[in-house]
Amino acid sequence: MARIAIAGFMHETNTFAPVLTTYEHFEQAEGFPGLTQGADMLSVFPPANIATGGFIRQAQALGHDIAPVLWCAAVPAGYVTEDAYERIVAMIIDGLVAEVEKGAVAIYLDLHGAMVAQHQQDGEGELLRRLRERIGDGMPVVVSLDLHVNITELMVAHADALIGFRTYPHIDMAETGKRSADHMHMILTEARPQQAKAFRKLDFLGPLTGQCTMVEPSKSLYDLVAAMQEGPVSTISYTPGFHPADILECGPAVVAYADDQESADAAADRLRDWVLEHEGEFAVPMLSPAEAVSKARGMHNSASRTIVLADIQDNSGAGGTSDTTGLLKALVEGNAEGAVLGHLTDPAAAKAAHAAGLGAEIELSLGGKLFEGGDPPFTATFRVAALSDGQFLCTGPFYGGNNAKLGKTAVLEIGGVRVVVCEGRMQAADKEMFRHIGIEPDQVPILCLKSSVHFRGDFTDIAEDILVVEAPGAFIDRPAKNAYRNLRPGVRLGPLGPVHQPE
Secondary structure, eight states: OOEEEEEEEEOBBOTTOSSOBOHHHHHOOSSSOOOEEGGGHHHHSTTSSSHHHHHHHHHHHTTOEEEEEEEEEOOSBSOBOHHHHHHHHHHHHHHHHHHHHTTOOEEEEEEOSBOOBSSOSOHHHHHHHHHHHHHOSSSOEEEEEOTTOOOOHHHHHHOSEEEEOOOSSOTTHHHHHHHHHHHHHHHHTTSSOSOEEEEEEOSEEOOGGGOOTTSTTHHHHHHHHHHHSOTTEEEEEEEOOOTTOOSTTOSOEEEEEESSHHHHHHHHHHHHHHHHHTGGGGOOOOBOHHHHHHHHHHHHTTOSSEEEEEEGGGOGGGTOOSOOOHHHHHHHHTTOTTOEEEEEEOHHHHHHHHHHOTTOEEEEEESOSSOTTSOOOEEEEEEEEEEEOSEEEOOSTTTTTOEEEOOSEEEEEETTEEEEEESSOOOSOOTHHHHTTTOOGGGOSEEEESOSSTTHHHHGGGEEEEEEEOOOOSSOSSGGGSOOSSSOTTOEESTTOOBOOOO
């Protein structure tokens, strides 16, 4: 029925993280595919839980022709370099414009929404502004967004619809792509053209740990979001934001689209008011590493299932380096025999383990090299318990369908504690990360995962209990502990937290 040009550019930027994100990071395939161009997108994405895949499948089912340009993503980290941003944006916009000149009549973009470049606070808003400058205001542009987008005025102004995920863990990424295709189809068939829009920014920052949609209050919140998409309201999103991004417009937002302005405003106001009424409920208690290990050991004596410890602040999915050693140190010192921790990124250690061979004992200074604000490298003699090439097919609800490529991977053992070490970075959110190297997660008494929330999608079913651990890391879950310089005045740093006043 119509030819739709598509592209994707994904990065969740933690501006407090120490590692810059380069063009080469977008080329790499780790948990998600590397930079993919042209017709290859039509085979790579449809099998995976990625918004682009969901869009392609649904748009084709509706009879549309897809003109794929480029898709890339990099593991969350520090600022995207100016070089990487400018090169990729130019490739995307030039490619989209070329497809428009060939007959494409609409554009779909798969964006994260929390990208910050060295020279651009609002990575996605600037991309959309430049695109509109080239294609004009008349062509439909529909954008799917991560739940942790920091929606900005510029993004709202230059898109016909912004459609966010509704689950965390993000098990609905492909489903969001499908919803985006349905909305695009609605626009193209003129079933409900000229949609009014309403945008509301909320003035508080919430921790990631309080945003899990499997539990309250977020479960009820997103039930409400889904229920509100009816009648004149064609689509509505609540996005809690990504608080480690030190930008002016950081924070939660509501965006609603409807047949008339009154309906859009009423829906946006209702959803905003619900969130503010429940603001205090988004805070989550955390334990120190030593407290968590002690509690887990005590619980294990009577538990029938695995005790899961979430090393939330070293989550590569939020810009963490995945190489901190605070929880590992607590496990060893706490004699947590049988415990497993994963995945710790240390390319030198992984290579050394492979060079030494299975069963070898080697002395290593493990981790602690990228994030200098935490514990030092853990220096000890380890036994090489298992080795792999780090390649496997993910099967869980978050990463499912993606072919992971973590490079050389090893299981190192010390004092009955095992740690999975790899060259690449990927948050521990899929059981295959352990199974592929001989560890069955539900047979482990204490399982420690470097992930904030996504792990819950694949590990909740084996967990007797989940303990949230506040070990030092490059991702700070408590907004009040971040030194914001660019955030607008008056924002509460945490649910019902102190008010931000720039110095």
